[in-house]
Amino acid sequence: MKKYIIFLASCILFSAVSLAQKKEKVKGDKEVISTSNEIIGEFNHLEISDNLEVEIQTSNRNSYVLTTDQNLAEEVEVRVSNGVLKVYTRSKIVKNKKLHIFLNLTGIESITINDDAVLETSSEFDTDKITIYANNSSQFDIKLDVNSSAEIIMSDNSKGKLDLRAGNIVINMEKRSDLKADLQTDDLNVVLNKSASAKLDGKATNVVFNLEGNSNLNAKKLNAQTAVLNSKNKSDIYVDASKSIEIDAEGKSTIYVYGNPDIQVKGLTDKSKIIKK
Secondary structure: OHHHHHHHHHHHHHHHHHHHHOOOEEEOOOOEEEEEEEOOOOOOEEEEOOOOEEEEEEOOOOEEEEEEEHHHHHHEEEEEEOOEEEEEEOOEEEEOOOEEEEEEEOOOOEEEEOOOOEEEEOOOEEEOOEEEEEOOOOEEEEEEEEOOEEEEEEOOOOEEEEEEEOOEEEEEEOOOOEEEEEEEEEEEEEEEOOOOEEEEEEEEEEEEEEEEOOOEEEEEEEEEEEEEEEEEEOOOEEEEEEEEEEEEEEEOOEEEEEOOOEEEEEEEOOOOEEEEO
């Protein structure tokens, strides 16, 4: 009997929590207004959720401009909590005439984009270092100038367009994420897994590519000096290198090599093949 009471109490508590987490639906009144406020508090991470469209630019102070239907203005939260600037909605906004948040930021070290949210830059965003996490069908279209290192982590059907300059860049993608990028860097490391897809242009001194799980890589317009390619894949792969490329391939990949480099084959198994263009 005691165990049954504990089980019943647990079920009631779970139901109460689930109910509290379910957001009330709300529609905009079509009367668009703009409000602006300073952002109070220190933070180095930005988190965007709830299908919101957010635009960022570098500034000498932290502030925001919210443009939306009049009755929705109080439903959008822009607040700092434990070093994180959180942008989200109190209610589930199902219809609006306009919903846009413009953030002026003095600097940021990491950004998380969740739940169909969209991140954009109005101009080139400058920062010392940056990590971007894109999840849950979120999207971004951003231009970044990074003094040191940049890391892009994408998952769960997220999509991105990226113009990035940085000393070194790491890109880690999985679960049908998709990226189109123009890169300028000394060192680039790319990991693609679980049907991820990347089209990379630009210039890099040294690049390392690791592919698994039916992922797609088109880097024939990414002009690299030296490249290392490790593939356990079934898709076609396009790479460019002017000096040398080291290849270790398994599976059924066809690897197209551009740029007339010295090709070193560490391994070529199953039905993989190399075609020099």
